[in-house]
Amino acid sequence: MSLNKAPKNHVFYRNQNWIYPRIESGEGVYLYGEGGKEYIDACSGSAVANIGHGNAEIAQFAKEQIERVAFTHLSRWTVDTIEKCAEKVCEWAPGDLNHVYFVSGGSESTETAIKMARQYYVERDGKESKKWKVISKWNSFHGNTLGALSMTGIPGRRNIYEPMLIDFPKIPQFYHYRNPWNCQTLEETSIKAAEALEEEIIKQGAENICAFISEPVVGSAVPGVHPTKIYFDKVREICNRYDILFIMDEVMAGFGRTGKKFASDHYDVVPDIITCAKGMSSGYTPMGAAICSEKVFDTIMVQGSGNFIHGHTYASNPLSCGIGLKVLEIIEREGILQNAAEQGEYFGERMEQLYKYPIIGDVRGKGLMWGIEFVQDRDTKEPFDPSVNLKGKFTVNCLEEGVVPYPGGGSAGNGKGDDTLLAPPINITRKELTEMMDRLERAIDKTSKQVL
Ligand SMILES: Cc1ncc(COP(=O)(O)O)c(C=O)c1O
Structure with a gap:
């Protein structure tokens, strides 16, 4: 029974048992x-x-950008702020992650990434490609929309929606404190957790898997949990060997949060797709993105149909992109x-x-x-x-x-x-x-x- 502590007004708050200080x-x-x-x-x-x-500089910029142009639809127009923000994001991103698909938040970014992964294989191998499953982990969070929740490994967030979710395979997290292998060191846990990926791929059949997704440092599921470098070395190698795309979910850890541009940089690993949001615009506008490699972009957009079957009204919003660019410029300048x-x-x-x-x-x-x-x-x-x-x-x-x-x-x-x-x-x-x-x-x- 609800404690009904939330303010009594027309807002559908997230939790009626909380008092919500103003x-x-x-x-x-x-x-x-x-x-x-x-x-x-x-x-x-x-x-x-x-x-x-x-931040007064962002406020001033946002005012000017709104007066100039706040909205255009990605299906028809391009705007300088979109192009410049994408250029800056790619400058920050590791390896050849040179193409940015902007969205409005973290869940949209992970949904975008798995659709990109699926379309990559369809473009490369034809419509008969069976590669559609995404391997993710228990004790992970990738968002609350139904596709993203299907990857999320938090039972409390999933349970009542279970009948509506996609049955994606789940493996254990590199959660050393409560690791299922009785490992004594983080290095051992990291190795076991990576081996679990290979075991699951063999069990499911690599021909059925399009992607594996991981956070570099875990956010809300088990905050702060991270592996040693060996985990991502092995993951990268396993994904290459079994022809599976590796998605790094940097929604929380990206854009300086861990003291590097992306948390992937701590491990010297280059994923095929990075998903990001949050710090990207520092909350001054709802924003997210999927940043993909030359290989993914080329297969879908250059050699393939040239048409990513996806889209949202606020994808590549010129105002958001302008604000995102300003945030990154401020981080660099200061x-x-x-x-x-x-x-x-x-x-x-x-x-x-x-x-x-x-x-x-x-x-x-x-x-x-x-x-x-x-x-x-x-x-x-x-x-x-x-x-x-x-x-x-x-x-x-x-x-x-x-x-x-x-x-x-x-x-x-x-x-x-x-x-x-x-x-x-x-x-x-x-x-x-x-x-x-x-x-x-x-x-x-x-x-x-x-x-x-
Ligand atoms: C790692 C990770 N992925 C995805 C999401 C979902 O982002 P959003 O809440 O913006 O949809 C979050 C949100 O906390 C996150 O931490």
Whole structure:
């Protein structure tokens, strides 16, 4: 039964059991609520507001672009902002990922990528190609639209929609803390997780698989979880050997979040398609993209029919592309990538110190994208019973302290497990980050005392 705490108005909120404090404004890493209550946005919304809130340069640019031209349809026109943004995105992207299909968000980007993968094989091998299945992983998130949800490996998000989903094969995640192979090191887990891909391909038959999708650093499913380099070395090799496209889902980790342009760069891996969104426009406009290799583009668009059977009204929106380009220019001009890498070092050190609180089971992450997993018993890794409402209590304590986390859960199985993502704006200063961590520690300490 709903607790009906949400404001009573005409909005269909996501969760009627939450109180929804009102935000009046934002500036830099800060959000300001009613009565001037100050919050440090420790999650950038959901790893979105990478260059912080209230950027005056973007506001000015958006005004001018709206006055010039806000909307054109991709089926008929091209606009300078679209072309320049695509050029900049490809400059940032690894390898020969030289072609950008712009959309409006993360789910659209992953849906676009799997349709691109399917059409790639149809163009190359003919309509009789059986290659359509996408292998993904449990404990992964690729979006909530039905195609994207079919790849997502979070039972709590899937269960009631199961009859409507595509039955894509799932393999285990490189989730070392709760790995199914009893591996003792992250390297071992990474190897086992990659071997699981080959086993699944053999089981399904490579002739039925068009793509494998993975996050480089996991977002909301098991925040901050990542493998060692060997995982993506092996994945790349396996995908090549079995003629399967490799899609890297950088929706959360891309565009500087982990201290590099794309998180793929940490592993020196070049996927066939990168999906991205969020930090790409830093939340100043809804935006996403699928960035594909020369091989994929050439097969569909040059040697093939030349017509990608896909499209959305807001694909390649000239206003969004202009804003996205501005965001990337600001990141370059202000040395924000370098800042993310430097502050990420300090962030990691502070995160490792959290083990002094007994409810911390695991911390992991890269750059300015880290996750915390809470447990009742560190030795047994026993999660809290959902009736404790650990993440609810932690969130309220955080907000009281003036820091905004991105809590989640369910990774321990049977609906159990509490975690949080921490991903502040990547232009955060050392002073702000220190203050953020101090507030976070006070909230963890308070929560610890409440539940143990
Ligand atoms: C890795 C990943 N892929 C896809 C998505 C879906 O993006 P959106 O919510 O913009 O549809 C998300 C959202 O959090 C994500 O983290």
